[in-house]
Amino acid sequence: MTTGVRRRMGVEERRQQLIGVALELFSHRSPDDVSIDEIAAAAGISRPLVYHYFPGKLSLYEAALRRAADELAGRFVEPKEGPLGARLLRVMGRFFAFVDDHGPGFSALMRGGPAAGSSRANAMIDEVRRAAYEQILAHLGVEEPPARLELVVRSWVSLAESTALIWLEGRRVPRAELELQLVHDFAALAAVSAAYDAEMAGILVRILADEPADGPFGELVGRLVALVPGDAVAGPRR
Numbered sequence: 001m002t003t004g005v006r007r008r009m010g011v012e013e014r015r016q017q018l019i020g021v022a023l024e025l026f027s028h029r030s031p032d033d034v035s036i037d038e039i040a041a042a043a044g045i046s047r048p049l050v051y052h053y054f055p056g057k058l059s060l061y062e063a064a065l066r067r068a069a070d071e072l073a074g075r076f077v078e079p080k081e082g083p084l085g086a087r088l089l090r091v092m093g094r095f096f097a098f099v100d101d102h103g104p105g106f107s108a109l110m111r112g113g114p115a116a117g118s119s120r121a122n123a124m125i126d127e128v129r130r131a132a133y134e135q136i137l138a139h140l141g142v143e144e145p146p147a148r149l150e151l152v153v154r155s156w157v158s159l160a161e162s163t164a165l166i167w168l169e170g171r172r173v174p175r176a177e178l179e180l181q182l183v184h185d186f187a188a189l190a191a192v193s194a195a196y197d198a199e200m201a202g203i204l205v206r207i208l209a210d211e212p213a214d215g216p217f218g219e220l221v222g223r224l225v226a227l228v229p230g231d232a233v234a235g236p237r238r
Helices: 011-026 036-043 047-053 057-074 084-101 103-111 119-140 147-168 175-194 198-209 216-227 230-234
Strands: none
Touching (some): 011 036, 011 057, 036 057, 057 103, 057 119, 084 103, 084 119, 084 175, 084 216, 103 119, 147 175, 147 198, 175 198, 175 216
16 A cells, blocks of 8 residues: 655745635635635645745735736736727626636735735736736727827726726626626727817727627617617707
8 A cells, every 4th residue: 555645845836835825715705814824724734834935924915916916917918809899898808707706805906905005015006007008008009199098098997997896895787797888988988088189089980990880889889879869869950
């Protein structure tokens, strides 16, 4: 009969295991409520050994935050193929999948969690927002965005973040509907800005030229037209 022998992990391998264990626990409960003892037990090691790899809970949390931030930023990466509306919808699908799977951890990530006020935590959160912003600009094919476009994209990234945080409080809106609504929100923000600025109008026209009638942006137009009374569409009577 053979006896199984637990393989000894190297330093980096053990660190990565602990980060993974912590992230899994943070996905179900707020990091503030997860103790080092729980992390140690889930990893199958002793509490002192956790401190051998991480000086304290904050350093472990920041390492977990780093991994979560990198994964979340990666959710905004999308091949630049096909209409923009469909691309944004796929991005929102991956974004909300992360939010759904890592609810408490996502809330802690965006609000700072145990590292609230930490310059490193704030920098990582800003990196996620910056990555999302740059990805959207890349999809628009704009390297140096005009001021109004920058406002639109940054506002939309903030809207997606705040919407996700509110949604987690009760998940009262079906996730698929919310993903589509956020794509519509992007189009609406761009359209309002285009009404005030010729350069934004040109960008919007270029976007819409590639959009199919049955795509997300086409659906938004249909929904809005359905809301407008017939006599308003026909124009004012003389």
